[in-house]
Amino acid sequence: MSARGQVVFKDIWKKHGEFVALKNVNFEIEPGEFFALLGPSGSGKSTTLRILAGLDAPTAGQVFIDGKDVTGADAAERDVAMVFQSYALYPHMTVAENISFPLEMAKMPKAEIAPAVFDAARKVKIEHLLDRRPGQLSGGQQQRCALARAIVRKARLFLLDEPLSNLDAKLRLETRVELKKLQRSLGMTAVYVTHDQEEAMTLADRMAVFMAGEIQQIGTPEEVFAKPNSIDIAGFIGNPPMNLVQAKYQDGDVFLGGHKFETTMQAAGSRDVVAGIRPGAIRLGGDGLQSRVDLVEHLGDTAVLDLDIGGALMRVRVSDENVPKEGDTVAITARPQDIHLFDSQTRMRLS
Ligand SMILES: Nc1ncnc2c1ncn2[C@@H]1O[C@H](COP(=O)(O)OP(=O)(O)O)[C@@H](O)[C@H]1O
Ligand SMILES: [Mg+2]
Known part of the structure; x- marks a missing residue:
């Protein structure tokens, strides 16, 4: 697969009335990178991801995907797949129907849909559950179904907003490892929102650390750990964090x-x-x-x-x-x- 999914955020601001949710956010993500948006709750991570997905418009600034200015483009035009904390599955549809939904929307020929669905389900190890409904699945299986629905389209960008938060601790660790393997094997660009520093440290190639609507540092987990830019980052990273x-x-x-x-x-x-x-x-x-x-x-x-x-x-x-x-x-x-x-x-x- 050719390298796809390069992202540039240029001077992005987001205001809700007087409240400034994002203050001049700038970053670049390379194709194939696993990029984490890390920060405490309310620091602007989800806002950033929603602007990248095209679900929200910035107040100022520009978003580029693969060199193209998509600031005014609809979500559907951006070729991105998104996974949320709440899996947002359709309860009345089977697993297979949930996974095939984006392909039906994209009007993929019927004969190609079934193999694509099976392939995506197999990658997240739920190919034996295709006839079930979400209500008949465990939390971890529902989460896999949401992942399969996201990867089936082979979108150019894979956006994940706290996708593991609803899983118990053991399953969270297992899924974390599998997610990383999946991203590597598919060679896709992933943008991953989390407030969990350990999750960002273990998953990300690089990360942007958000504090109160601003990015205070961008770097590899090793760089941020070794040389935190601010007291707030120093106190946020590491377990226990820095004294x-x-x-x-x-x-x-x-x-x-x-x-x-x-x-x-x-x-x-x-x-x-x-x-x-x-x-x-x-x-x-x-x-x-x-x-x-x-x-x-x-x-x-x-x-x-x-x-x-x-x-x-x-x-x-x-x-x-x-x-x-x-x-x-x-x-x-x-x-x-x-x-x-x-x-x-x-x-x-x-x-
Ligand atoms: N529609 C909105 N109107 C007003 N404030 C909002 C709106 N959406 C988000 N915010 C505020 O913007 C800040 C950043 O939110 P968010 O990006 O969801 O944070 P995070 O994902 O880092 O927890 C929060 O203080 C939140 O309350
Ligand atoms: Mg959030």
């Missing part, structure tokens, strides 16, 4: 709970900062900051400690071999490259 504490920066060092930590920043002078350290980047032992262990949470092969560092909370992930006990005092250190510094006023990254 963020008020601190004093001075001439290359940062002072946390009265202890000096070296940083990679070179700037001379003194200023208030927010220092960030990932729970997994903190080392116990050595000449470090003395902290009290308030709580130990055993998670199997790792444990998470809640440490009290002079009144502030610091969470630390350690391997489950040498876990201190609640009430113990431990010393903590961190490598300079593991200390992230943010401006307390603008909330943006400094180092």
Whole structure:
């Protein structure tokens, strides 16, 4: 299949009266990419997807699909397939009829429809359920039916809005893996909305992180994890997320709970900062900051400690071999490259 499904969002704004839902959103998606729109609830992800699908019009800006300006084009002209959190299946139709619906709409010759439906059903492993109605399926099977209906048309773009949210935790993990394999094997471009950072981190080739209607960062999951652009992103990504504490920066060092930590920043002078350290980047032992262990949470092969560092909370992930006990005092250190510094006023990254 030739590469299809390139997307460009250029200076997109969306207003509802005075309320600004999207503020100057810009991104580009390459053909074949799995691109996630990640952010907390209400940050503008679904609005973005609906504008891309042609279900909503932007207040300003342009949308391009494969180089063509589709800003004014109807949903039907855009050749996109969409899967929602609610599967939106037709309850009175069988699985086969639900899957074939978009093909009937597109007036595909009758003789070609049945094999296409079977093929799509087989790809999501529901070919044995074609005669059932949605009400006779489990949540996971309904979700597969919705996926089959989306892939049967071989649309140029595959748009998914929180498609796994209604599944229980185990099924969500299984379906997540299958979804990724399906997208890879079909070579299609996928735009995937989620508020679940772990889902975006595991599925996406690249992601755009939304905060309050704006994209604050675009990058691979590794890039965003390693170098979050802002305090809000740092506190949103990772499990547990990055520790963020008020601190004093001075001439290359940062002072946390009265202890000096070296940083990679070179700037001379003194200023208030927010220092960030990932729970997994903190080392116990050595000449470090003395902290009290308030709580130990055993998670199997790792444990998470809640440490009290002079009144502030610091969470630390350690391997489950040498876990201190609640009430113990431990010393903590961190490598300079593991200390992230943010401006307390603008909330943006400094180092
Ligand atoms: N038709 C509408 N009228 C007014 N506000 C809306 C409308 N649609 C969405 N919004 C608001 O826009 C913001 C972004 O919504 P949405 O894109 O659905 O967020 P997300 O999908 O990230 O949870 C929310 O604050 C929501 O309440
Ligand atoms: Mg949404």
